Amino acid sequence: MSCVRLEKTGFDPWMSLAAYTAEHRLDDGRVGATSAFVGTMRDFNVGDNVCELFLEHYPGMTERELGVIVGEAEARWPLTDCLVIHRVGRLLPGEPIVLTAAWSAHRAAAFEACRHLMEALKHRAPFWKRETLDDGTQRWVEQNTPG
């Protein structure tokens, strides 16, 4: 149960959800609620146009920390399954960065667990964003947006 995956190239979050649902038989009647969050790259940040994003990670630790976060969600809510997919490397505006999904018998657990996965990931998983602006300037994102 549960899966954490890093993607070096583009991924389709909806295709990934469908494939995971089929593979883990999450449509066999056990599940009453599926909650999913998809984060995509914006073409702006703090007033500037952003044309490219590079996501750096810490190979090994990033996967490990995502696994810890998933384990926490599973311990806290009665989940049938959960899935986290995160991009690394070079991204362009509009491309998906992250997918978090939680399946449960009831909606409260699915909603709350999905939000926990996303918020915990943003605060603890070792990923760093470097933006390239229209004029070619590169800068590291210093902190997450509040919500």
Next chain:
Amino acid sequence: MSITVRYFASLRERVGRGEDRIEFAGITTVADVWAKVAPGADADARVLAALNQEYVASSHPVADGDEVAFFPPVTGG
């Protein structure tokens, strides 16, 4: 007898290298490792530390063969 030290993102650029290998002798904590690789630089709240790929406080002990990593606050998702 050495410790591997790794740097990520803006901190790697600040330090000017991605990795160091330092002698273990005379080192007992993560803070000692920082003092050795970045003499004179304060390890403020903007520098996070991991030991063997787990978050730790700077007071955490280190052992020969450990991998210590320093990096700025994370910004994924």
